[in-house]
Amino acid sequence: MNKILTELEDRRSVARMGGGQRRIDAQHSKGKLTARERIELLLDEDSFEEFDMFKAHRCVDFGMQDQQIPGDGVITGWGTINGRMVYVYSQDFTVFGGSLSETHAEKICKIMDMAMQNGAPVIGLNDSGGARIQEGVASLAGYAEVFQRNVMASGVVPQISVIMGPCAGGAVYSPAMTDFIFMVKDSSYMFVTGPDVVKTVTNEVVTAEELGGASTHTKKSSVADGAFENDVEALTEVRRLVDFLPLNNRDKAPTRPFYDDVARVENSLDTLIPDNPNQPYDMRELVLKLADEGDFYEIQEDFAKNILTGFIRLEGTTVGVVANQPMVLAGVLDIDSSRKAARFVRFCDAFEIPILTLVDVPGFLPGTSQEYGGVIKHGAKLLFAYGEATVPKVTVITRKAYGGAYDVMSSKHLRGDYNYAWPTAEIAVMGAKGATEIIHRADLGDPDKIASHTKDYEDRFANPFVAAEKGFIDDVIIPRNTRKRVARAFAALRGKSLKNPWKKHDNIPL
Numbered sequence: 001m002n003k004i005l006t007e008l009e010d011r012r013s014v015a016r017m018g019g020g021q022r023r024i025d026a027q028h029s030k031g032k033l034t035a036r037e038r039i040e041l042l043l044d045e046d047s048f049e050e051f052d053m054f055k056a057h058r059c060v061d062f063g064m065q066d067q068q069i070p071g072d073g074v075i076t077g078w079g080t081i082n083g084r085m086v087y088v089y090s091q092d093f094t095v096f097g098g099s100l101s102e103t104h105a106e107k108i109c110k111i112m113d114m115a116m117q118n119g120a121p122v123i124g125l126n127d128s129g130g131a132r133i134q135e136g137v138a139s140l141a142g143y144a145e146v147f148q149r150n151v152m153a154s155g156v157v158p159q160i161s162v163i164m165g166p167c168a169g170g171a172v173y174s175p176a177m178t179d180f181i182f183m184v185k186d187s188s189y190m191f192v193t194g195p196d197v198v199k200t201v202t203n204e205v206v207t208a209e210e211l212g213g214a215s216t217h218t219k220k221s222s223v224a225d226g227a228f229e230n231d232v233e234a235l236t237e238v239r240r241l242v243d244f245l246p247l248n249n250r251d252k253a254p255t256r257p258f259y260d261d262v263a264r265v266e267n268s269l270d271t272l273i274p275d276n277p278n279q280p281y282d283m284r285e286l287v288l289k290l291a292d293e294g295d296f297y298e299i300q301e302d303f304a305k306n307i308l309t310g311f312i313r314l315e316g317t318t319v320g321v322v323a324n325q326p327m328v329l330a331g332v333l334d335i336d337s338s339r340k341a342a343r344f345v346r347f348c349d350a351f352e353i354p355i356l357t358l359v360d361v362p363g364f365l366p367g368t369s370q371e372y373g374g375v376i377k378h379g380a381k382l383l384f385a386y387g388e389a390t391v392p393k394v395t396v397i398t399r400k401a402y403g404g405a406y407d408v409m410s411s412k413h414l415r416g417d418y419n420y421a422w423p424t425a426e427i428a429v430m431g432a433k434g435a436t437e438i439i440h441r442a443d444l445g446d447p448d449k450i451a452s453h454t455k456d457y458e459d460r461f462a463n464p465f466v467a468a469e470k471g472f473i474d475d476v477i478i479p480r481n482t483r484k485r486v487a488r489a490f491a492a493l494r495g496k497s498l499k500n501p502w503k504k505h506d507n508i509p510l
C-alpha cells in the first residue's frame, strides 16, 4: 500500500510541476503567478478539489506523443469563495503556452457541465496562446465545445473570466461570451490576431499593449469590465465580486451581515444638487452614501463614464445600480453609455438582482457621429433591457429627466415599481431654453420675450410635480432620507412576481 501511495504522490508531484521549473521561473519573472498559485489565492484555503489531474492529450503529430505533461495545460475543479461554491479552471502557460487541445477542452467542459447541473458560477483564469497548433481541427472542435457551453450557461450561472496572460484566437472568444471579463495590467492581452498578423494583413504597426492591453479593452473597446494592477489584486477583486452574486438563476442574491443603519440620514444630500442646473456634481457621492458601508463594486469604471454601473448592498442584499453621471458629458445617454448600461441591466435581470436607477439625464446625445454610429439602435438596447426586466426596479430622479431619456431610465411606464423624485427634479420633454427656442421661434429676436417664455416654461415644468400629479412619480422625497426610502422600497418588493409572455426568446436590437 505504501508503495502505491508513494507512486500516487510522485505522479501528483510531476503534475504539479506543469511545464517544469524553467518555465515556472519564466512565468514568475514576468510578474505572473502560476496556474496553481492563482487558484490558491482565488479560493478559500484548502477548499480546492481538483479533477483530471492526470488527464493526457492524445495527439501523435509533430512528436507530441513524446511530450506528455499530466493535466494537459489546464487545472480544473471546484472550491469555495467565502464558503460559497464555484467551479474554476486555470490555464497553465508553462504547458504548451496554455494552448487548448482536445483534452484540455474536455476538462473545461466537464466543470462547466457540473457548474450548470449543480448551480454554481464558473471562473476561468485564462493564460493561453489559443488553439493548440499541433492538434489542428481537434483543437478547434474543443473550442467550439467550450463556446457552446458558454452559451448554454449564459443566464444560468454567472461566468467570470480573468485574462492573466497573452490570449489570442479562441482564447478570447470564450471569455467574450461570459458575464464579466477582468484583465491584469501590463501582463495580459486579448486579440483575435496578434501584432505580427495585423502588420501582414493591414500594414498597421501596433504593439501588443496598444492592440489588446488592459487599457485598450477597458477604455476603448469595452471588451473588459475592469483592470487590476497584478494577479493578486485581480483575484482578490474577483472574490469580492462573487460575494455580490447569486450562485445561479434560481438562487437569490446573497444577504450578508451588515453594520450600517438602514435609516441613516445623510444631511449632505440636501445640498448635493447645485443651484445652477448646468453645474455638474458627482453622482458617485450619492451611490456611496446610499450603499451599506459605502461599498460600491463598479463595473466598467473606465468606459462611458457618463453612466455608472455596479453593485451595492442595501440591508445586506445585493442591488445593481445604474446612474447617470453629470460630471461627464452632463450625464447624457449616447451609444457607449447605452450599451454599457443595457448589458448591466440584463445581467441583473437574468440573475434576479434588483435594480436601483439614479437619474440625472439631459437626453440623448445629438449629432452625426452618434446617428451614423447607430445611437437609435444602441439607445434602444437600454430601453429594451429596462422594459423586459422583471426584477424589482426602484428609480430616483435627482435632477434632469428629459425627453426619451426620461422614458428609458426605468420610468414608471417601463414597469418601474417605485419611482421617486427629489424636489430638485425637472421632468420635461427638454430643457427650458431649448423648448422656448422651438415653441417661440417667432420671438427669437427679442431676448426679453425669450427670457420671459423660458421662465414660464421653467415654472411649469422644471419640477417633479407635474409628473407626480399624473402618478408617474410615486412620491417626492427629501434627499437626506433617500437611503431609508429606497431600502424600504426594495424590502417591500421582496415578494415581487412578474412574468413576461411566453416566447422562445426576444429579439433585442443587437
Ligand code: HXC
Residues within 6 Å of the ligand: 023, 095, 096, 097, 098, 099, 128, 129, 130, 131, 132, 133, 134, 140, 143, 166, 167, 168, 169, 170, 171, 173, 194
Ligand atoms: C501550441 C503554443 C501555442 C499554441 C504558444 N505555444 N502558443 N503551443 N499551440 N497556440 C508554446 C510555444 O511554442 C512555447 O513553447 C510556449 O508555448 C510559450 O510560447 P512563447 O511564444 O515562447 O511565449 P511568448 O513569447 O510569451 O508569446 C506568447 C504568445 C505566442 C503571444 C501566445 O506564443 C503566440 O503568438 N502563440 C500563437 C498564438 C496563436 O496564433 N494561436 C492560435 C490562434 S487560432 P516552449 O516549448 O518553447 O515553451 C485559434 C483558433 C480558434 O485560437 C478560433 C476559434 C474562434
